[in-house]
Amino acid sequence: MIYTRTVELRGHLIDQGIFARVLDDINEYSGDYVIERLDVGQTHTEESYSQIRVTAESEAQVQRIVMRLQTHGANPLEPGSASYRPAPADGVFPEDFYSTTNFDTRVRVDGRSVDVDNPEMDCGIILSDDKNRAWTLPVSDVREGELVVCGSSGIEVLPLKDDRSDQGDFEFMTSIASSEKPQALQVKQIAQQMREVKERGEKILWVGGPAIVHTGAAPALEALIEEGYVDVIFAGNALAAHDIESAVYGTSLGVDLSHGHGVPHGHEHHIRAINKIRACGSIAEAVESGVLRQGIMHSMVKQGKEFVLVGSVRDDGPLPDVHTDVIDGQRAMRAALPGVGFAIMVATMLHSIATGNLLPAKVPLVSVDINPATVTKLADRGSAQATGVITDIGLFCEQLAAELVVGYKRD
Numbered sequence: 001m002i003y004t005r006t007v008e009l010r011g012h013l014i015d016q017g018i019f020a021r022v023l024d025d026i027n028e029y030s031g032d033y034v035i036e037r038l039d040v041g042q043t044h045t046e047e048s049y050s051q052i053r054v055t056a057e058s059e060a061q062v063q064r065i066v067m068r069l070q071t072h073g074a075n076p077l078e079p080g081s082a083s084y085r086p087a088p089a090d091g092v093f094p095e096d097f098y099s100t101t102n103f104d105t106r107v108r109v110d111g112r113s114v115d116v117d118n119p120e121m122d123c124g125i126i127l128s129d130d131k132n133r134a135w136t137l138p139v140s141d142v143r144e145g146e147l148v149v150c151g152s153s154g155i156e157v158l159p160l161k162d163d164r165s166d167q168g169d170f171e172f173m174t175s176i177a178s179s180e181k182p183q184a185l186q187v188k189q190i191a192q193q194m195r196e197v198k199e200r201g202e203k204i205l206w207v208g209g210p211a212i213v214h215t216g217a218a219p220a221l222e223a224l225i226e227e228g229y230v231d232v233i234f235a236g237n238a239l240a241a242h243d244i245e246s247a248v249y250g251t252s253l254g255v256d257l258s259h260g261h262g263v264p265h266g267h268e269h270h271i272r273a274i275n276k277i278r279a280c281g282s283i284a285e286a287v288e289s290g291v292l293r294q295g296i297m298h299s300m301v302k303q304g305k306e307f308v309l310v311g312s313v314r315d316d317g318p319l320p321d322v323h324t325d326v327i328d329g330q331r332a333m334r335a336a337l338p339g340v341g342f343a344i345m346v347a348t349m350l351h352s353i354a355t356g357n358l359l360p361a362k363v364p365l366v367s368v369d370i371n372p373a374t375v376t377k378l379a380d381r382g383s384a385q386a387t388g389v390i391t392d393i394g395l396f397c398e399q400l401a402a403e404l405v406v407g408y409k410r411d
Contacts, residue, residue, distance in 0.1 A: 008051045022074055030061065033054050082109045083151050087142045098155060194404065202341025204340070204343075205342070206230050207352055210252075224400065233308070234310070247298060310322070345365060352378050
């Protein structure tokens with residue numbers, strides 16, 4: 001017996017490669033397909049439309065294929081109504097739960113379409129008891145008896161719109177990550193986006209690695225914090241530890257940042273800096289007591305801004321503010337995301353990917369790194385909205401501060 005489902009998709013299907021990826025995914029999931037309709041846009045700005053009949057050997061397999069295709073914005077032609085069942089235990093979804101994308105999503109239940117709050121990839125959709133609300137929830141946080149949407153029926157995924165009104169028919173350097181793009185122009189565009197975000201009253205999230213300190217970019221980031229262009233920082237133990245080492249000892253990993261060479265016993269500085277903060281009780285208390293008088297973390301505390309530090313098995317210390325339970329760290333990161341309208345990720349691959357997994361696709365994000373693979377991996381893991389700047393971190397932060405901070409000049 002053959003089971004079928006017809007899906008539709010629209011957008012720039014050919015030139016963005018969406019159509020090919022949809023067909024590849026059907027084959028990869030051991031299904032078959034018939035292209036029932038394909039209307040190709042006649043101009044560069046006109047969208048294409050397609051209907052594809054998906055076939056498989058079981059209803060469960062068809063459902064699984066359709067859920068996969070929804071990551072590309074393909075939705076069932078006849079969505080039907082969502083099914084749902086209670087979670088069988090704490091931290092466990094029903095076997096056929098719907099696995100979410102980070103796109104805006106609607107669920108049709110009891111004859112109504114309900115918007116799903118806080119879109120996040122790789123979660124389940126939870127319904128309130130009265131079915132009037134729906135939201136995403138990671139599997140670790142679900143509780144026994146909560147209503148979980150199952151299968152792909154009744155789900156509509158709304159992909160991002162691709163605005164091509166100002167683009168030509170053929171362009172160079174259109175990849176998300178290219179070292180050949182004009183960097184000065186990229187910095188100006190990012191600065192303008194950040195101004196617009198602040199004008200809308202939204203928050204700017206920075207995700208940073210310790211290279212911000214190693215490359216001497218910390219003063220530029222401090223200036224941006226004080227000017228109001230940093231509302232939240234996500235990082236690990238390393239960024240904060242080396243920033244505090246720099247503030248207290250003038251070194252980063254034992255290297256004198258003013259002269260670029262190691263100092264006697266410099267290899268001890270980072271752990272001694274951590275110890276000083278642990279003796280104070282927290283970074284904020286170190287600032288309050290005068291132990292910490294400058295640096296990125298000092299500026300964040302003084303400006304009343306939020307930071308979430310999540311550690312790893314490699315951490316020394318760690319600092320007392322660091323979440324050592326990664327699930328608790330994820331929860332703290334999620335709690336800081338409401339109101340974020342722009343994310344900038346600087347010199348950190350793992351924290352960038354982790355944050356990208358939590359962010360809705362509608363939040364623009366920029367990844368800045370000397371290594372193009374960092375940006376590519378971020379996009380490959382589902383953050384389709386990611387764009388990249390391939391450059392030295394110190395140079396980028398200096399240029400951005402010069403664009404946004406009136407009178408900024410590095411001492």
